[in-house]
Amino acid sequence: MIRSSNPDLDLTIARVIKAPRSVVWSAWTNPASFEQWWVPAPAKCKVLKMALRPGGSFVTQISENGGDFTPHLSGCFLAIDDLERIVFTNALVGGWRPAEQPFMTAMITLQDHPMGTDYIAHVMHKNNADRKMHEEMGFYDGWGTVTEQLAKLAEQRA
Amino acid sequence: MALPSFMKHIHCLEGSGMIHTRKEGRVRTCAIEKKQFAAVEAWLTEQRALWEGRTDRLERFVTAARKKEKSK
Numbered sequence: 001m002i003r004s005s006n007p008d009l010d011l012t013i014a015r016v017i018k019a020p021r022s023v024v025w026s027a028w029t030n031p032a033s034f035e036q037w038w039v040p041a042p043a044k045c046k047v048l049k050m051a052l053r054p055g056g057s058f059v060t061q062i063s064e065n066g067g068d069f070t071p072h073l074s075g076c077f078l079a080i081d082d083l084e085r086i087v088f089t090n091a092l093v094g095g096w097r098p099a100e101q102p103f104m105t106a107m108i109t110l111q112d113h114p115m116g117t118d119y120i121a122h123v124m125h126k127n128n129a130d131r132k133m134h135e136e137m138g139f140y141d142g143w144g145t146v147t148e149q150l151a152k153l154a155e156q157r158a
Numbered sequence: 159m160a161l162p163s164f165m166k167h168i169h170c171l172e173g174s175g176m177i178h179t180r181k182e183g184r185v186r187t188c189a190i191e192k193k194q195f196a197a198v199e200a201w202l203t204e205q206r207a208l209w210e211g212r213t214d215r216l217e218r219f220v221t222a223a224r225k226k227e228k229s230k
Contacts, residue, residue: 011206013213019220027220037215104205119216121209125202 009125018116025083025110045072049094052080057094074099085109091126102126 017024027033031047039045043064049057056077061069075090076099091102103126111118168188171177179188 008202011202011209013206013209015213015217017217017220019224023220023224024216027216027223033219033223037219038212040211040215119213121213123205123209125205 006124009127011123013121013123015119016113016115016117017119021083021110021112021117024117024119028086028108039072042066044069051094052077052086054079055094055096056080058088059094078105083110 027037029050029052031050034050035045035047038060039062043062046061046063046069047059048061049059051057054077058073058075058077059071060073062072063069073090074093075088076092076094076096077086077088078092079085079087086108087105089102089105091099091105093099105124107120107122107124109118109120109122111120168177168179168186171188172179175191177188177190179186181187
């Protein structure tokens with residue numbers, strides 16, 4: 001696997017998840033399961049398209065505060081290696097058509113680990129100049145909400 | 159690097175607000191815009207928090223599903 005890295009534009013989240021690789025894979029690739037964790041509660045996620053093949057469409061919607069579902073992610077899968085790797089981008093949409101507002105490619109890798117699954121999300125961004133645009137778009141699950149979620153999680157575990 | 163090429167880079171940085179420059183006679187002084195750099199860093203931090211959150215929720219989802227299965 002060729003993985004380019006740029007510390008100013010990339011981020012890597014690595015986590016050991018205490019569940020077998022097949023369970024993590026199905027949580028990611030089964031739309032009904034994916035909808036349950038992709039966005040922070042109480043927002044709701046709806047998967048419109050999840051065509052798990054290179055060039056396959058990946059489209060989700062989000063509903064905040066019980067409102068209508070609005071576009072969230074619109075992208076395309078680049079690589080699907082069963083139980084091992086999912087690569088998608090929003091630089092392209094289904095069928096490799098160039099997207100309107102590209103900014104990232106994400107590579108999800110799963111490996112066996114004695115405790116379960118070694119889960120790595122490597123996310124590469126185009127540049128930081130798009131930042132303002134994201135703010136204007138009302139980039140939803142941002143800092144505040146996620147921090148709150150993290151706090152709740154920590155409290156539950158404490 | 160030739161001066162014209164160098165100036166292109168400088169203008170690009172200035173255009174994106176990362177630096178500001180001022181010219182006195184033949185000397186151009188460049189200064190970093192700290193605020194802009196901080197904003198860029200904050201943006202990536204936000205992206206990181208978003209992905210951390212997703213990974214947390216995925217982890218909880220699969221481990222909760224496992225517990226349910228075991229208790230069946």
